Amino acid sequence: MKTLPRADVAIVGGGWAGLLMAKELGARTGLSVVVLERGGPRKTADYFEGMDELDYAIRFRMMQDVSKETVTFRHTHKDRALPVRQFGAFLPGTGMGGAGEHWNGTTPRLLPDCFEIHTRTVERYGAGRLPPNHSIQDWGITYAELEPFYTRAERLLGISGKAGVDPFEGPRSAEYPTPPQKLAYFSTLFRDATRSLGYHPFPSPSANLSKAYRNPDGIVRPACEYCGFCDRFGCMVGAKAQPTNTLMPVIARQKGVSVRTGANVRRVLYQDGKATGVSYVDANGEEVVQPADLVVLASWTLNNTRLLLLSRIGEAYDPVSGKGQVGRNLTHQAHSRGTVLFFDRPLNRFMGSGGCGVAISDLDGDCFDHGPLDFIRGAYITAFGYGHRPIANFGVVPPGVKTTWGPEWKKAAIDAFDCTSNLSIAGEHMAYRTNYLDLDPTYRDSNGDPLLRMTMDWNDNERNMIAFMSAKMVQVGREMGAREVASTALPRRYDVNTYKSTHVQGGAIMGSNPGNSVVNRWLQHWQMPNLFVLGASSFPQNASGNPTLTVLAQTLRTADAIVDRYLKRPELLA
Ligand SMILES: Cc1cc2nc3c(=O)[nH]c(=O)nc-3n(C[C@H](O)[C@H](O)[C@H](O)COP(=O)(O)OP(=O)(O)OC[C@H]3O[C@@H](n4cnc5c(N)ncnc54)[C@H](O)[C@@H]3O)c2cc1C
Numbered sequence: 001m002k003t004l005p006r007a008d009v010a011i012v013g014g015g016w017a018g019l020l021m022a023k024e025l026g027a028r029t030g031l032s033v034v035v036l037e038r039g040g041p042r043k044t045a046d047y048f049e050g051m052d053e054l055d056y057a058i059r060f061r062m063m064q065d066v067s068k069e070t071v072t073f074r075h076t077h078k079d080r081a082l083p084v085r086q087f088g089a090f091l092p093g094t095g096m097g098g099a100g101e102h103w104n105g106t107t108p109r110l111l112p113d114c115f116e117i118h119t120r121t122v123e124r125y126g127a128g129r130l131p132p133n134h135s136i137q138d139w140g141i142t143y144a145e146l147e148p149f150y151t152r153a154e155r156l157l158g159i160s161g162k163a164g165v166d167p168f169e170g171p172r173s174a175e176y177p178t179p180p181q182k183l184a185y186f187s188t189l190f191r192d193a194t195r196s197l198g199y200h201p202f203p204s205p206s207a208n209l210s211k212a213y214r215n216p217d218g219i220v221r222p223a224c225e226y227c228g229f230c231d232r233f234g235c236m237v238g239a240k241a242q243p244t245n246t247l248m249p250v251i252a253r254q255k256g257v258s259v260r261t262g263a264n265v266r267r268v269l270y271q272d273g274k275a276t277g278v279s280y281v282d283a284n285g286e287e288v289v290q291p292a293d294l295v296v297l298a299s300w301t302l303n304n305t306r307l308l309l310l311s312r313i314g315e316a317y318d319p320v321s322g323k324g325q326v327g328r329n330l331t332h333q334a335h336s337r338g339t340v341l342f343f344d345r346p347l348n349r350f351m352g353s354g355g356c357g358v359a360i361s362d363l364d365g366d367c368f369d370h371g372p373l374d375f376i377r378g379a380y381i382t383a384f385g386y387g388h389r390p391i392a393n394f395g396v397v398p399p400g401v402k403t404t405w406g407p408e409w410k411k412a413a414i415d416a417f418d419c420t421s422n423l424s425i426a427g428e429h430m431a432y433r434t435n436y437l438d439l440d441p442t443y444r445d446s447n448g449d450p451l452l453r454m455t456m457d458w459n460d461n462e463r464n465m466i467a468f469m470s471a472k473m474v475q476v477g478r479e480m481g482a483r484e485v486a487s488t489a490l491p492r493r494y495d496v497n498t499y500k501s502t503h504v505q506g507g508a509i510m511g512s513n514p515g516n517s518v519v520n521r522w523l524q525h526w527q528m529p530n531l532f533v534l535g536a537s538s539f540p541q542n543a544s545g546n547p548t549l550t551v552l553a554q555t556l557r558t559a560d561a562i563v564d565r566y567l568k569r570p571e572l573l574a
């Protein structure tokens with residue numbers, strides 16, 4: 001075991017959250033900051049080699065290697081969990097930039113009421129309308145408190161959008177830094193149809209630049225070329241905001257910040273209630289101790305929670321007694337792409353970009369009356385034009401086609417390929433006492449550490465919500481002029497194999513006191529003031545909209561709190 005010289009700050013994870021914290025500390029303090037990233041280095045030039053769908057999107061070139069580390073999964077605490085041998089429902093990233101390298105770039109702000117779901121639902125409908133067995137709670141911060149940081153995050157990434165079109169959006173202090181992207185034909189059909197049905201369509205905000213942009217750090221990125229290879233790929237021109245093209249060029253100039261790749265952190269070290277550093281395995285398999293005065297976990301939802309559990313920091317959640325905080329309120333997203341529209345004309349679906357589309361908020365959050373309905377909350381509904389790639393999207397045939405192979409099926413699939421598209425329903429997933437994370441008692445990773453165990457299932461609130469949304473989207477599809485509309489509801493059970501989104505939340509949630517959360521309003525650990533835990537692990541439940549802009553806004557807010565307050569008085573900020 002090798003012990004390195006002490007750093008002021010050790011940050012675990014080189015994705016959006018970790019690198020943004022490093023950049024902020026590097027710019028505003030003279031501290032020595034080391035970022036420890038388990039994967040390898042990356043840069044824009046690595047993506048010049050092309051768009052190999054099989055390699056990147058099907059065989060997951062940029063994702064976590066499940067032969068070294070995975071999770072185990074079960075539906076209830078009474079089941080035996082088994083290892084996930086190939087990621088499906090979500091795709092954890094690895095390597096410099098994390099999943100922020102191969103994300104889509106859809107960047108909505110959350111609706112203001114998302115931060116106070118418990119309070120607002122009880123006020124409007126009474127406590128009896130909260131779903132059975134829920135563990136929904138307010139975040140401990142409001143939209144108004146986060147708003148200035150949303151604006152800073154949008155300027156950092158150059159988000160393309162238009163303020164004031166969505167009547168349900170929270171108050172904004174500034175226009176989007178760049179105008180909306182061009183729309184795909186399919187998205188314009190959705191815009192016109194939803195408008196004629198009385199909804200309020202707006203351009204979905206995106207991190208794929210509509211025009212060249214210089215951000216406040218002086219970083220210049222070019223406009224998107226609508227190549228359609230955002231999702232699961234790095235952008236070869238740098239139009240999609242990624243940690244390597246937006247943060248790393250700044251960090252590279254900062255003297256105090258170093259980024260160490262191939263450093264797989266296994267434990268947070270501590271003594272007398274204070275973090276003293278981290279231990280990791282380096283690329284050569286050597287055990288290394290990195291002492292530090294301040295430790296920041298930014299290793300995404302699952303590994304943030306796992307590192308707390310492996311390091312025995314805080315009390316692990318017990319679903320039977322309801323005691324303990326670490327691991328509770330695991331949520332995913334009630335995501336359905338089940339409304340498929342078949343047209344009698346080509347849609348030119350090959351063009352597009354990851355976050356480019358038209359959305360409606362009319363059926364989101366509490367923007368509509370749930371009084372007569374059998375669920376609470378809602379969904380961010382979008383007609384994306386993200387560029388449909390050939391392997392993932394070939395093989396959808398109209399419901400009338402009865403075979404699943406042979407010349408008839410082949411002809412139908414070829415005919416349908418460019419005449420078919422789907423509507424994305426990103427439904428909120430509420431928190432339940434029965435959905436949580438803990439350490440698996442049986443299975444271990446390549447270092448011999450217990451794997452993280454996910455216990456998760458859908459409940460009626462999500463099933464009923466998606467059934468309602470799907471019926472609404474059938475109406476929209478018909479209004480769009482679709483020849484046929486096929487629709488499916490959410491499966492009865494949570495399926496760990498089918499992709500939904502990489503929007504997994506909870507495990508180290510934020511809250512108003514140590515009795516209901518792991519971290520406080522500044523993402524500082526309640527029991528260990530020199531430990532901060534960034535990312536969507538802090539979200540008490542899933543919000544319909546994509547999480548990353550909120551993760552970035554929260555990271556900026558925490559960075560301010562560390563620089564302006566914690567460093568002056570290193571104690572609990574609450
Ligand atoms: C295909 C895809 C599309 C997406 N599209 C969108 C979208 O359109 N909009 C949106 O808002 N979000 C999207 N997301 C989600 C988005 O990528 C994440 O919300 C975001 O990347 C989270 O940032 P993070 O820094 O918290 O975590 P990550 O990006 O996951 O970074 C965490 C880093 O920590 C490292 N790490 C983990 N464990 C350790 C350890 N023990 N030691 C050292 N390092 C470690 C990982 O290797 C990783 O690099 C998408 C994700 C995927 C996979």
Ligand code: SF4
Binds near residue numbers: 226230236238240354
């Ligand atoms: S669609 Fe645009 S943002 Fe996405 S990879 Fe292509 S050029 Fe980059």
